[in-house]
Amino acid sequence: MERIPLAIVGCGGMGHRHLYGLAELHRAGLSRFDLVAACDPVADNANSLADQAAEFFGRRPAVVADMADLVPLGVAAVDITTTPRHHHTLGVTALEHGWHAMIEKPVGLTVRACNRIRQAAAHRGLVVSVAENYRRDPINRLARALLDAGIIGTPRFMVHNTVGGGNQMLISVWRHMKDQSGVLLDVGVHYADMMEYFMGPITSVYAQVRLHEPVRHNPAGAGEEPQASPAGVYTRWQKQMPADFEVTAEDAVYATVNFASGAVGQYIEDHAGHGKGLWSRLIYGSLGSLDLPHDRSGHPITLYREQGRQVVDDGRLLDLVPDFHLNRATATLFGGDRLWRYDFPFAETDRKLIAVEYDDFAGAILGEHPIDVDLDQGTRSVAVSYAMLESGVAGRPVTLDEVLNEQVDAYQREINEGLGL
Ligand SMILES: NC(=O)c1ccc[n+]([C@@H]2O[C@H](COP(=O)([O-])OP(=O)(O)OC[C@H]3O[C@@H](n4cnc5c(N)ncnc54)[C@H](O)[C@@H]3O)[C@@H](O)[C@H]2O)c1
Structure with a gap:
């Protein structure tokens, strides 16, 4: 079976939950990934994830503080589970390195942040999956x-x-x-x-x-x-x-x-x-x-x-x-x-759904099927949430199109400015 070298980027709560999902997939004999790195500027978090990964997979992934440190490790795919503020910069960087990316929801902090990832993804032929678990x-x-x-x-x-x-x-x-x-x-x-x-x-x-x-x-x-x-x-x-x-x-x-x-x-x-x-x-x-x-x-x-x-x-x-x-x-x-x-404790249901996300990500990378929740769909979800916030500011109904194409952005403007977007 073809193996995909993977890094988890962001080793907080969801990073750990993703690790449990990957381990669940591994136990079911379905994982096509090798976890080669845990990336987080907070060393305690990255080490905690790497230690637990060693128990699950019998091999401790490398611990790195910065995504750039993944280059010599031969990574082919990254799973971005950082706080949302970082999704677009890390997502764009990953795509520029030629890596496939699974990105936690919200795929970008604002619609503009999502659109930046979409621009970087265009014509690259890489898989970008949004880790949206509920529909699964x-x-x-x-x-x-x-x-x-x-x-x-x-x-x-x-x-x-x-x-x-x-x-x-x-x-x-x-x-x-x-x-x-x-x-x-x-x-x-x-x-x-x-x-x-x-x-x-x-x-x-x-x-x-x-x-x-x-x-x-x-x-x-x-x-x-x-x-x-x-x-x-x-x-x-x-x-x-x-x-x-x-x-x-x-x-x-x-x-x-x-x-x-x-x-x-x-x-x-x-x-x-x-x-x-x-x-x-x-x-x-x-x-x-x-x-x-x-x-x-x-x-x-x-x-x-x-x-x-x-x-x-x-x-x-x-x-x-x-x-x-x-x-x-x-x-x-x-x-x-x-x-x-079905009837499982929440933690077990949670990791099974994340395992399904990983399986979908691997299948799309290996060309077996299109990704389930793609970048456009993930961006639409961000736009729907902001359409509500923008409507609150505008005091009128707001169309999804005017939010998606950034025509209406009064609510998001200061967030974008803070991000340098
Ligand atoms: N799908 C779900 O059910 C679900 C549930 C919880 C969280 N999430 C999503 O997962 C993401 C993370 O949430 P969380 O609860 O794990 O947050 P968290 O605060 O627990 O963890 C975030 C981690 O990202 C790390 N980080 C920050 N900048 C980084 C960088 N540049 N490179 C690498 N790591 C970096 C932080 O140090 C921290 O360890 C969010 O987008 C959140 O919305 C999804």
């Missing part, structure tokens, strides 16, 4: 198959509502800083990707944007019981972050979304909600509706048809889509090529 969830694959099969008829309306978070820090300080990401971008790009995955291209949005919680609290920094940390990796860094800090990024958006199909979406992403948490992702069509579970929960979809008289939330969902099959890696990792539910 087997349950979201099944939902897409149900939509494609017309089980609820023509989709007319989507509800995507999430409320929660109160005044708690979301994982890290940088996620609350406009010049480093902001929660509405950090989480919003996932949901933007899911909306387009299910409903097709978004054409415009009209949004109200708020900053409800100007000071956020970090329990681990205050010596209190740390918050639940995705895949258990973040607590050690959270202990070093301040207990309370002022934020610069907005934390709630309430929007109407228009799709090219003529369908409409109602979108609420409120990270400052106190009291009852809310999750609802619903799609209403001309024949029925789908009630979709949390991404990565493994919970089943509920299908309603015939004015609610027919309710299906079990294995009979699969009978409706006889041609539905998960790809080889997903089926191997999740234990079946036709799934309507």
